[in-house]
Amino acid sequence: MAKWGQGDPRWIVEQRADATNVNNWHWTERDATNWSQEVLNELLLRVRVEGEDGVCQITDVSAIEGEASINNRKGKLIFFYEWNIKASWTGTxxxxIKYKGNIEVVNLSDENDMDDLDICITACKDQPPTPLTAFMKKEGEKEIKLALASYVSHLKKEFAQGMILPTADGVDKEQQHVQKKVKIDKTQIDSLSTTNASSSGVKIPTVKFNLKETFLTSPEELYRVFVNQEMVQAFTHLAALVEADRGGKFRLLEGNVYGEFAELVPDEKIVMRWRFATWPAGHYSVVTLNFIDRGGETELTLEAKGVPTSEEERMKEGWQRYYFDAIKHTFGYGARIC
Structure with a gap:
């Protein structure tokens, strides 16, 4: 038996604030399944390729089945992930003329190299022949592999940092290095790797703001603009998904904005969990729209809570430009007709 003070320093539990499992020297495991499903969904919906025959993009991810986790044993990190993915693509x-097709990714896992990944891209059976199918198989597959490789990279960066535990004296050297890297990467808006609030426990500074706009239409008509899929597609000029029920999903602007409806009071109020795709995975703001009848016109008030501090101006500008101004321009709700 080793004398006092001569044992392996990783077993000196009095250095730990809770006196257990120094630096995760014992076997530890973290589940990354939910985080992975959300990140995979976000990255795949960004896939878009353009060529001389037209544009192809992934418009829906219908299934992400599998699991992911990270294990640590004696300081060695072991990543496990295994996924089967089904998605849809649209070519214009x-x-x-629009064409539709399907995508299937079989066995995305830590055991297979990305170059050997089996990706099946087909056109729907009722679709006429189009060169866009071959284009999607060639160029689209490349972008899909890049998106999946990005997921693997984000997974390893995101979950590796949580496996190093702090000592009673504070954060250890490895964790200090990670925190320093987080500060550096904070300016990179598209990074999903180090700002995940729900998975890593990092608290995101948030703000609340309000907007108000007047539309020359009734509350009933303006309410429909936000919950009717065809009308949303009209003012965004892009394909959109709108499930106008409590808990229903919405996705618009090529997947750059998405969320779900938390409360719907016809012609009076809409409450939604709303986010930009580039926000840390799992973080949503709560956006409340109130429709107030002003006799021949409608006053729309917006309250947004839980907005990342660094995203306040971007979100304000986005709502003004891509919602308010676009709705007025598309439906003529901004100018009085004498």
Missing amino acids: SKNG
């Missing part, structure tokens, strides 16, 4: 030719 130069003359505006």
Whole structure:
């Protein structure tokens, strides 16, 4: 038996604030399944390729089945992930004709190299022949592999940092290094790796703001603009998903904005969990819209809570430009007709 003070320093539990498992020297495991599903969904919905025959993009991810986790044993990190993914793509030719197809990714896992990944891209059976299918198989597959490789990279960066535990004296050297890196990466808006609030426990500074706008229409008509899928597609000029029920999903602006409806009071109020795709995975703001009848016009008030501090101006500008101004321009709710 080793004398006092001569044992392996990783077993000196009095250095730990809770006197257990110094630096995760014992076997530890963290589940990354929910985090992975959300990040995979976000990254795949960004896939878009454009060529001389038209544009192809992933418009829906219908299934992400599998699991992911990270294990630590004696300081060695072991990543496990295994996924089967199903998605849909839409192609738009130069003359505006739309085509639809399916994508299936089989066995995305830590055991397979990305170059050996089996990705099946097909056109729907009822679709006429189009060169966009071959284009999607060639160029689209490349972008899909890049998105999946990005997921693996984010997974390893995000979950590695949580496996190093602090000592009673504070944060250990490895954790200090990670925190320093987080500060550096904070300016990189597209990074998903170090700002995940729900998975890593990092608290995101948030703010609340209010906006108000007047539309020359009734509350009933303005309410429909936000919950009717065809009308949303009209003012965004892009494909959109709108499930106008409590708990229903919405996704618009090529997947850059998405969330779910938390409360719907017809012609009076909409409450939604709303986010930009580039926000830390799992973080949503709560946006409340109130429709107030002003006799021949509607006053719309917006309250947004839980907005990341660094995103306040971007979100304000986005709502003004892509919602308010676009709705007025598309439906003529901004100018009085004498």
